Structure formats: C-alpha cells, structure tokens
Amino acid sequence: MQEIKKYVEENQQRFLDELFELLRIPSVSADPKYKDDVIKTAEFVAEKLKSAGADKVELCETAGYPIVYGEKIIDQSKPTVLVYGHYDVQPPDPLELWDTPPFEPTVRDGKIFARGACDDKGQFYMHVKAFELMQEKGLLGCNVKFMIEGEEEVGSENLGVFVENNKERLSADVVLISDTAMISLENPSLETGLRGLSYVEVEVTGPNRDLHSGVYGGAVANPATILAKMIASLHDENNHIAVPGFYDDVAELSDSERKQINEAPFELETYKEDLGIKEIWGEKGYTTLERTGIRPTLEVNGIWGGYIGEGAKTVLPSKANAKISMRLVPNQDSETITQLFKKHFESIAPDYVTVKVSPHHGGEPVVTPTDSVAYKAAAKAIAESFGKEPIPTRGGGSIPIVALFEKELGIKTVLMGFGLDSDNLHSPNEKYDIANYLKGIETIPLFYKYFNELS
Amino acid sequence: MQEIKKYVEENQQRFLDELFELLRIPSVSADPKYKDDVIKTAEFVAEKLKSAGADKVELCETAGYPIVYGEKIIDQSKPTVLVYGHYDVQPPDPLELWDTPPFEPTVRDGKIFARGACDDKGQFYMHVKAFELMQEKGLLGCNVKFMIEGEEEVGSENLGVFVENNKERLSADVVLISDTAMISLENPSLETGLRGLSYVEVEVTGPNRDLHSGVYGGAVANPATILAKMIASLHDENNHIAVPGFYDDVAELSDSERKQINEAPFELETYKEDLGIKEIWGEKGYTTLERTGIRPTLEVNGIWGGYIGEGAKTVLPSKANAKISMRLVPNQDSETITQLFKKHFESIAPDYVTVKVSPHHGGEPVVTPTDSVAYKAAAKAIAESFGKEPIPTRGGGSIPIVALFEKELGIKTVLMGFGLDSDNLHSPNEKYDIANYLKGIETIPLFYKYFNELS
Helix, strand or coil: CCCHHHHHHHHHHHHHHHHHHHHHHCECCHHHHHHHHHHHHHHHHHHHHHHCCCCCEEEEECCCEEEEEEEEECCCCEEEEEEECCCCCCCCCCCCCCCCCCCCCCEEEEEEECCCCCCCHHHHHHHHHHHHHHHHCCCCCCEEEEEEEEHHHCCCHHHHHHHHHHCCCCCEEEEECCCECCCCCCCCCEEEEEEEEEEECCCCCCCCCCCCCCCCCCCCCCCHHHHHHHHHECCCCCEEECCCCCCCCCCCHHHHHHHCCCCCCCCCCHHHHHHCCCCCCCCCCCHHHHHHHHHHHEEEEEEEEEECCCCCCCCCEEEEEEEEEECCCCCCCHHEEEEEEHHHHCCCCCCCCCCEEEEEEEEEECCCCCCCCCHHHHHHHHHHCCCCCCCEECCCCCCCCHHHHHHHHHHEECCCCCEEEEHHCCCCCCCEEHHHHHHHHHHHHHHHHHHHHHC | CCHHHHHHHHHHHHHHHHHHHHHHCCCCCCCHHHHHHHHHHHHHHHHHHHHHEEEEEEECCCCCEEEEEEECCCCCCCCEEEEEEEEEEECCCHHHHHCCCCCCCEEEECEEEEECCCCCCHHHHHHHHHHHHHHHHHCCCCCEEEEEEEEEHHHCCHHHHHHCCCCCCCCCCCECCCEEEEEECCCCCEECEEEEEEEEEEEEECCCCCCCCCCCCCCCCCCCHHHHHHCCCECCCCCCCCCCHHHHHHCCCHHHHHHHCCCCCCHHHHHHHCCHHHHHHHHCCHHHHHHCCCCCCCEEEEEEEEECCCCCEEECCEEEEEECCCECCCCCCHHHHHHHHHHHHCCCCCCEEEEEEEEEECCEECCCCCCHHHHHHHHHHHHHCCCCCEEECCCCCCHHHHHHHHCCCCCCCCCEEEEHHHHCCCCCCEEHHHHHHHHHHHHHHHHHHHHCCCC
C-alpha cells in the first residue's frame, strides 16, 4: 500500500494533466457534429493504454463509434478482470448554466469541473493509470482486458453486437466498472444493483399545420394541452405510475432488505438544501432511498411544442413532443415495459389528436451478488484504502451493458464507483473531486491483489 | 367602378412586384436579430406612401420601432379616414415546414406564399395602392391619414404612447383596418368584433440544477411533469377554463344573437378536412363559430423544458416553461384576467416547485357597430365589388389597438379584411390570394366614395 500511495503522489500532476487532455476533447456521442472529436478521443485512449503497457491495443470498428480494446495476459492460470468504461459524454446543454466551459476542465475547491469529469472519463481513466502503476511496480496479479466504448450515452447499441461476436476474446472472471457513485469519502459504498431503462419519444399531432390561436383557438384541440393532460395522467394521486401492468413484474423486497437499504446515511434536510427544494416528491409508501434504488420511475426528460423563442407568438401548434424514460427494477423487462407504455399512451390519446410513440434504447435492471469473490475483493480493497468497510447500496442509474455481460458472457460485475451523487452527472457543472480520482487509482490495484488472493 | 377596375388591371404586375419587394424584407419584430430589416421595411413603406402622393410622410420615432405616418388632406370639411396597418411580421419558425422560403415570395395556384403575405403586409399595402389609384384618377373624396406601425406582433406597446401624444394629428372620423379575414370571395363578410388578449409566460422550477434522472428520478419533483399537471388542470372535463372568476365578466349573447352568429356559412366536414383532424374540440355547449367568435379561450402557445435535441438524454430538468395566452370577449378586461390567471396558477403550484408568472402584452376585446355610416359604406363597397352583401361575423383574433383607438381618440373602427382563415397566419406557408389582394385594391376606393356620400 505504501508503494502504491507513493507512486500516486509522485505522479499525481501528470495523472491530472492527462485526464484534462482527455476532457478537452468534446466526445458527445448524441450529436453528429462532434463525430471527429469522438473518434479522436478513442485514439487518445488507445494511445494511453498502449503506453501504460497494454498489448493488442485496437480500435475495434462497429456500426457506430469504435470500441477501444487492450489487454495484458500475464498468466493463463490467473484470474482475469474485464474493465469496462466509456469515453463518450453527455451533451453539455444547457451551455449557459455552466460556470466554466464544459470542455475546458477547471479546478475549483479541489474539484475538476468538465463534461465527463466523472461520467465516465475521470472514472475509467483511473483504471488506465492504476494499470500503469501495477505494470511499473510489478504489482499486476491478474490478467486484465480493457473494453472502453464510445456509445454508452446513446444506448450502447453496437457494443452488444461486439460482445456477441467476441465472446472468447472477452472471456474473464469478473467485469469491473467504475461508472457509479459512492456515498462519500467518509462513507464509502459499493453499488449492488442498477436500474434498467426504457426510453421513448412521444409525438402528439393535432391540426396538420401551426394555426393562428385567435382564429382557431378554442375550437381545435391544442396538442400541447393534450400532451400535458396525457403526461399528467401518467402518475396517479399517490405518484404511482398509471400504466396498466407496469408494476406486475416488480420484485418486492422483504422488510429486512428494505431496512438494510434505509440504513445508508441519508439526511433529508441536507438533501433538500443541496437541491434547493422545499419538499421532496415521490411514490407514496417509500423512502427517498427506496424511490431511487428499488422502485421503478417514469420521468419526462424533455418536452417541447409551439413557439419557444423570445417574445410572444400566438400560435396553436400542430405538434407537441416529449422524451420520457422509465427506470426499471428487477424483474422488469425493458422491452415489455416499452410496449406497455406504448399501448397505454396510444390508448389514452383522444380522437382529436394522433399519437406516435418511438422507442429509443433500453436496458435491463441488474442485481450484483455480495457473496462473490469479486465483491469481497472490492470490499476489502476499499476497506484498506478508505479505512472503512463499504456500505452496500442500490444505484438508481442504469448501465444497460451490465445485464448484457451477464447474458452474453456469463460474468457478474463489480460496480466500484468513486463518484458522488452531487457530481452533476448529465447536468451543467459536472465535476469530479481530485481526491476521489486519486483515491480510485490507489484502490484499484488493491482490488487486483485481493481478487487474485481470494480466487 | 370601370375606371377603378381598369387601373388595377393595367397596374397589377407592378402592384405585385412592389408587394414582393416588401415581403422580401424579414421584418420580424419579436427577434432583435432582424432589427435592421424592420427599420428598412419602415423606410420602404414611407417611400411608397410618398411616391403615391402622401404629404408629411415621416418615420415617427418610438421607444421601439418607428411608426410610419403620412396624410393627404384634400378638404377640412370632408370626412377623414385613418388607415392603420402594421409592417412587422411574425417569426417564421418552424422554418423546416415551409415549402418555399418565408422571405422569398413565391406564387403557386394564384396564391402568394410568404411570411406577412396576408398579415399584414399584403393587406395594408392594398391601402397604399388604392390611395395611389385615387390620387392618379382624381377619385379621393375623403381626407386620409396613414399610421403603419412595426410592433403589432409584439403587442403594440409603443403605439399607445404615440396615439396618446398625437391625438390632434390623428383625429379622424373612422379607423379603417384590413388585418382580418372574410369567409370567402363568394361569401364576403365584415368582422364586427375582435377578441382581447392576455398573454403570460410561466416558469416552473424544481431542483436548482438539471439532475441525472437515474440518481434523482422518482424522489424529486420533475418540473416538466408538474407543469403538465398544472396545464392539464386549466380546462375542466367540459373544456371550460378552470381559473376562478374567469367567466365573471363575459357578456352572454342573446339567443337571437347566437342564432345570427351561426348563420354564417360553415361546413364541419370541410373544416376538419382542411385541418386534417378527426374530431373538433372545444367548450361544451357552444358551436365552432361561437367558440372562435364569442367565447374566451386559453391556449398553450409554447412549452419547453429539459433536453429537446436529437437522441436521448436522461435528465430531470431544473425548469419547465410555457407561453399561455387567453382570448377575451366583451366585457372581459385583460389586466383583470392576467391577474386572475397569475393568482390561480401560483395557488395551484405544489410545495415542491416554485412558479413565476410573467405577463406579456394584453389587449381589450371590441365590438364594432353595424349601424354606423362607416360600416354601411364598407358594406356598400363590398356589395358593389363582390356582387353580394357582406355577412357580419365575429373575429377570433385580436387587434388590441382597436380598443385603444376607441378609448384615446374616440373613433370606431371598420374591419375590412380581405384575408381568409386558411391563409396560415402565424404558421408556415402563410399565403394571400392574388385575387383577394387585387379585389381589395378595387374595393377600398369604393369605401371612400360611399363614406364621403353617406357622411
């Protein structure tokens, strides 16, 4: 451990400089205008893997953005760790809410502010640097394979094909991912589950063209009003989701499991204060930790229709749209939920509008075991570097690929995330604490050590 | 009449060319980026008034865009007509729905397609050309004053100040406006009323920043969902507006008045077919002609929140917004209605969001008399040029300035509009039929003739 700490200390400025270089490339996978930058980012990652000592480094072509692969096989008889991460980032909008430019990393109060700082450039790059450290210091006790993709933020559609076609190449004993959060440096935690995702776009069409709201208003259904009414009906008065059949497959937790979930540190007043809200909201009968961890949700991610520019325009719009996503819990199935939603949404559309529901990407919920060798190795590594046993928690986010790995490769995942919930993922002013970044680089080699020892 | 027809026939190509030149200048008053074009348009109008023979032509400065004034006083003892129009236009968005560019007028099937073709460049320019005709042919039998403003589409805020400060200069016996529609060339009509307007913008704020919908979704109120619920509650199950007190001042029409309204030609199937809708919508207990003519309405003109770009972003937005306007009927008062709305909307905001209601411009409803000399002159002019008596109708739109003229100058207005409801005002592919444009230029001189004779 001393040797690890010393290496991180001596190299921390370079570790930060390299991450900053990575963060400066705007690898927004959702927007085609960033195409060249996304590819440039893949090349950067490949280069760094190579210089850290990885073999067979390759940009694997897909129908979309390339997957960066690299490996170090030290001994076929040793256990193998498959590291997954993603080099693409969320769009930076709304730009005007960033205090400093999203692609010009800036340090304030020991935090790195930049799009992708935590999600997931800062987190996957810890693995590249930890690998460098183990190589340099002769500490690598397992085989390691890296698979860093560029389409996580748009649904990882091409990764599935890649995994299916490369089962042997990707064979491993555990998947290790740092793309989630822990409670805090003082309360380290390990996520033991992730929610699934069903994401749809809906379009409500009224008249065949935008109309003058004076001439036609009051006599022709306004699709913005109708969409509002339809969205309003998706949660009942207890904030239960009103899509028939939505909860049918939801795994209900036992009282003792729910009790354990609620033992994680949580201060309601601090939570509200951090978010600037007077009251929390949510499904009746559940706590905040349950609502974000073990219960499914339905959220409007975007809504638009009519005139949204400066000033006033008296238009009765032809169309109104929304992006709606649902987080799923075990044993819900994303395809089933998408179809239930589609059927329901179409069924509640009144005669004076037409409705189109277009599914975006989906993903399945997962629960990771806490009694596996890999989980125990991760817990031990964290206990050693943080000085405190990690608390098992359920994550609210989704990494659809985790379910895919389980299905295609038959491998379970360890979610060893070093981010914080307050890192503003997907929001303006995304950040990652330098302390967490460096702590992660220190902890990862310990995982390899214990995973090798316990296997 | 023959002399008028002949002049219009001989000059029709030039009349069109000049209008096209006017339509090519993108005078969008709502968007500051068009500022130079708006001013260029004012200069164009002044130039054309001058060359048609108007005296004292002037760009009258205001706090916003200039008002173009010009006059021809032939004899102080003759009646005076004050012509009002506006040279500014609505924003052209959404641009992608235009078949041909909004500021490149294009003729198809005898119709001029361009932003402002009907509203109001095509319509006010008829008056400039009719004036030219009367001057050339020695037919001008009244004094005439032109007041063409550049801020009608943004609420005419500075026109009020101008009118107040120029009462003597603007003194007249009637205000003549072509900024409304008739039923058709076969069924000419004259509008005898206009609705008022109350326009507000609402902002619903939840958390103090955009959040990751996986980490916070289900536990924090989503302002897009809350806004949808609030908008959904603004109409009850009979599509009555659910703002307390909203209908308190509404003038209810007698059965015979309602009967007259419903005698105007209206074909429900044609109406639905034209708009591409299966069913109409509206306040229970009223016909379509009543809903657009004599009943107040509440419409969402724009709604936005969260991520509205390409692809999927899993954000729980910090804010959601909407532009909402209400059309008012006699004797509603726009300021009162705006306050009732604000109070109600704030009162229905749940504790987990904050709400801001910002009023835009408003305007008062008007009813124009049908027993006045001016109305009779207009009816006679239309009967002569169209060969059919005009049907009196109630217009659904708003020209707030009409109520202002009545209040400040004590003058009633004649709404001699030559547009059609199908002209796509405020929509993509706005158009104006060449036949209506030329028919208007023919009819206006007859109005002057009969107004002079009957006065």
